[in-house]
Amino acid sequence: MYLPYGYDENKKYNIFYLMHGGSENENTLFGQNDTMMQNMFDHMIMNGEMEPMIVVTPTFNKTEAGKFYSEFRQSVVPFVEGKYSTYANKDTSAESLKASRMHRAYGGFSMGSVSTWAVLENCLDIVGYFMPLSGDHWGGSSAYDKAKSIANAIDRSGLQKNEYFIFAATGSDDIAYPNVNPQIDEMKKMSQFVYTSDFSKGNFYFMVAQGKTHWWGYVRHYVYDALPYFFHEGQ
Ligand code: FER
Helix, strand or coil: CECCCCCCCCCCEEEEEEECCCCCCCCHHHHCCCCCHHHHHHHHHHCCCCCCEEEECCCCCCCCHHHHHHHHHHHHHHHHHCCCCECCCCCCCHHHHHHCHHHEEEEEECHHHHHHHHHHHHCCCCCCEEEEECCCCCCCCCHHHHHHHHHHHHHHHCCCCCCCEEEEEEECCCCCHHHHHHHHHHHHCCCCCCECCCCCCCCEEEEEECCCCCCHHHHHHHHHHHHHHCCCCCC
């Protein structure tokens, strides 16, 4: 996990859970030459591009990417946020996590993106911002079904359109592009998703980086581009 420079127990921090891809692990994000995300976060905070925030890199390797949402809710969030100072105030009850959901984000790359769509479908009550990167939703066979399962979860949640935000991204030459793009096209047709890069006007964006392939060296740039848009809406 990443604690921002000068982390202060007496302050509250936004928190971003960022999941690795297949054949990777919880050390991938902070320990490889093509990641070293902690340096990027340090610079983003130093440059005022985002508020200091806590970043957690969990792993789905003890379960499956598409099922991690259960462990996320039951174990990971209570463990981390019972210990560190987030907007949950170290109270990890359902009510507290619900009340602080606009200060909690979840994203991931490739199979981590698969885990992200599943967290979106199953943990909308405790997460407000989502960053699926280079991976589609394994929650249906057709692009329509994938989009519809997410739309249905949003309907069940009873949330308003300014209470959940999705910033998806991939490269035009990414192997996941042919899977992600049709799902995004279907989502664009559904009323639950209001397409814009300005989250004060909508809740859903898809960034395509020209020529980029399925690699953290590119994907870390998507995180750099997306993260400053998070945590500005809501309470
Ligand atoms: C995708 C989602 C996940 C995808 C690939 C993956 C090619 C991951 C594959 C792996 O880790 O083996 O949409 O598109």
